């Protein structure tokens with residue numbers, strides 16, 4: 684079937700609201716890493732869904748927050764650039780009848796755009812009473828003229844089909860933008876780095892995982908189809924390095940094993956992963972380092 688409708692749809696919202704969970708549910712594959720820690724996503728990531736005559740290009744963005752580092756400034760800038768001239772915008776919110784600063788800022792921005800805007804109230808599985816949902820809907824509807832409101836549980840994949848049907852109605856006529864079988868614009872190398880960063884976020888506490896960056900220094904397929912991946916984990920302090928490596932290397936082993944298993948699932952073949960840990964002091968405030976780790980403004 685040939686594509687007759689296509690469009691770009693940005694997902695935005697505060698950190699940890701479930702944007703990356705939603706993009707994975709929409710695309711039907713894991714294209715973005717998900718953790719229980721805020722500020723997981725650092726870059727703009729495209730997820731592509733092609734079905735019937737339509738092609739959706741979803742843009743996952745970092746959670747809008749008050750930046751405290753230059754990396755944070757970069758992330759906030761990614762949000763600003765992504766919530767712009769697109770075919771539709773989806774604002775994700777928690778199922779709480781309170782409008783916070785990130786929501787206020789994003790709604791101000793959405794009001795200036797000429798495209799349809801959808802409010803997604805996520806995590807409805809956490810609601811005890813249905814009336815709470817009505818309160819949230821009424822509060823946000825008064826604050827911003829949304830074209831549609833979709834309550835959902837992205838994690839349980841409830842409401843995802845409803846959202847797709849709403850968004851399909853907003854897709855303009857347009858050509859195929861990506862190959863039919865493509866689900867993400869992320870190169871495999873970058874996905875490997877993200878998977879490792881996800882495991883660091885999951886396994887480490889406090890500020891340490893937020894100060895890590897991953898560089899893939901080797902990515903090569905051997906004749907026996909095993910993929911060799913070499914990765915360097917950067918952290919901000921030598922005390923952090925010790926924690927990442929752990930007693931007798933136990934933490935690094937745990938993180939690397941979890942990452943390798945996910946990499947193998949993603950690549951559909953065996954992966955041989957080697958990891959190193961290095962210190963790059965306060966890299967999150969160092970523009971050259973930020974750029975070097977792939978967080979550059981023309982990304």
Ligand SMILES: Nc1nc2c(ncn2[C@@H]2O[C@H](COP(=O)(O)OP(=O)(O)OP(=O)(O)O)[C@@H](O)[C@H]2O)c(=O)[nH]1
Pocket residue numbers: 696697698699700701702703704705716717718719720721722723724725744745746747805806807808809835836837838839
């Ligand atoms: N209960 C519940 N939890 C959810 C739902 N959707 C996402 N989560 C959880 O919320 C947490 C954050 O999810 P992410 O998808 O990483 O959130 P995000 O908005 O991409 O976060 P940042 O990248 O940090 O901005 C994870 O622990 C998810 O499992 C949902 O529908 N219900």
Ligand SMILES: [Mg+2]
Pocket residue numbers: 702703704715716717723724743744745746
């Ligand atoms: Mg995310």
